[in-house]
Amino acid sequence: MPMKKQNALMMTVLSGVVCVAASAAGSAGLIPLWAAAVLVIVSFPVFLVSLGLWWNASEKEGDTPFIGY
Amino acid sequence: MIEYLIFAVFAGLLLHGIHRKAIARIQGRPGPPIWQEILHVLKFSFKETWIPWTASRTLFVAVVLIAIGIWSTALVVLLSGESLLLLFGVYMLHKIVEHGLGLSSGSPYGKFGAIRSVMSAASEIPLFATIAAVYLVTHSLMISDILAWQAANGPLLLAVPPAAAALYIVVLAKMHYSPFAVIESKEIVSGNMTEHFGVWRAGLDVAFGLKTFVLLYAFILIFIGPISILAAAVAMLLLLLSLSFICATTPMLSPFDTVTIQIGAAGLIVVYVLIMGVFL
Numbered sequence: 001m002p003m004k005k006q007n008a009l010m011m012t013v014l015s016g017v018v019c020v021a022a023s024a025a026g027s028a029g030l031i032p033l034w035a036a037a038v039l040v041i042v043s044f045p046v047f048l049v050s051l052g053l054w055w056n057a058s059e060k061e062g063d064t065p066f067i068g069y
Numbered sequence: 070m071i072e073y074l075i076f077a078v079f080a081g082l083l084l085h086g087i088h089r090k091a092i093a094r095i096q097g098r099p100g101p102p103i104w105q106e107i108l109h110v111l112k113f114s115f116k117e118t119w120i121p122w123t124a125s126r127t128l129f130v131a132v133v134l135i136a137i138g139i140w141s142t143a144l145v146v147l148l149s150g151e152s153l154l155l156l157f158g159v160y161m162l163h164k165i166v167e168h169g170l171g172l173s174s175g176s177p178y179g180k181f182g183a184i185r186s187v188m189s190a191a192s193e194i195p196l197f198a199t200i201a202a203v204y205l206v207t208h209s210l211m212i213s214d215i216l217a218w219q220a221a222n223g224p225l226l227l228a229v230p231p232a233a234a235a236l237y238i239v240v241l242a243k244m245h246y247s248p249f250a251v252i253e254s255k256e257i258v259s260g261n262m263t264e265h266f267g268v269w270r271a272g273l274d275v276a277f278g279l280k281t282f283v284l285l286y287a288f289i290l291i292f293i294g295p296i297s298i299l300a301a302a303v304a305m306l307l308l309l310l311s312l313s314f315i316c317a318t319t320p321m322l323s324p325f326d327t328v329t330i331q332i333g334a335a336g337l338i339v340v341y342v343l344i345m346g347v348f349l
Contacts (some may be wrong), residue, residue, distance in 0.1 A: 023071040037145045040070050045137035048275055049130075052114035052268030 182261030
């Protein structure tokens with residue numbers, strides 16, 4: 001079952017925010033660098049894949065395939 | 070940190086494009102523009118995407134995420150000057166990713182690719198010889214220590230050239246269109262990547278772009294030493310062009326020849342390291 005566009009968007013935004021926030025917090029010294037690295041490494045792949053799935057997800061039903069006469 | 074990752078992704082994809090262009094020019098073809106691989110990622114990410122019926126759904130998706138994750142880890146390890154062992158641990162995980170990638174789809178072509186990835190694990194053996202030789206000379210496996218040693222004593226490339234040759238073979242084995250790239254050989258369509266299309270393929274291309282950037286940059290850091298960013302970029306480009314030349318002029322080897330050559334090269338380097346360790 002294809003992922004709903006809304007769910008894909010939520011995942012994209014959430015992982016994107018974690019990526020940027022962890023990176024910024026690590027650079028500013030608010031969290032240890034290793035913790036920032038772990039958060040970025042975990043959220044970056046999720047961000048990329050869910051971004052693609054969001055672009056792809058359709059909001060309407062797919063066509064009924066031709067099943068012969 | 071995220072800015073380095075994004076830069077490395079684009080730089081890696083651009084390096085792939087340059088690799089394809091160089092191969093084409095050497096073979097007398099015009100070749101695609103050098104930004105073609107970046108366009109490929111965008112194209113794949115807009116393609117319709119689903120999971121094949123025959124696939125193991127969890128593994129099929131997870132392997133894409135893990136591929137991006139492990140090469141992101143490798144980049145962080147490299148930039149933070151951590152242990153060489155961590156970096157080479159990523160190489161081992163990459164082998165598992167290659168294997169899982171092929172097995173996850175249920176496609177026979179993918180399975181052939183997965184089996185070949187296990188067989189071509191011989192390509193990792195020269196890595197151990199490299200690690201041993203680097204340790205014998207610098208007495209450390211921390212990348213930061215290796216860089217400091219080179220700053221004081223000159224490039225490791227001149228101190229242990231066979232170890233550099235070993236890593237060169239490893240990098241060559243991981244390049245697209247390499248004579249050792251039997252897992253994605255065209256007689257098995259796209260090998261272990263055959264059934265990963267759309268967003269999944271875009272994710273894999275991003276991971277492999279990161280991989281190429283990390284492998285080339287690691288070679289420069291480990292064997293040339295601390296140099297400016299511009300000099301490192303030029304060195305990476307020259308290294309890539311030398312690899313492209315080999316890929317353009319050497320046909321893909323059969324799987325058993327691949328293993329024979331890699332084990333043979335690793336054996337010679339192991340002998341060199343043993344002599345180094347005992348007599349020097």
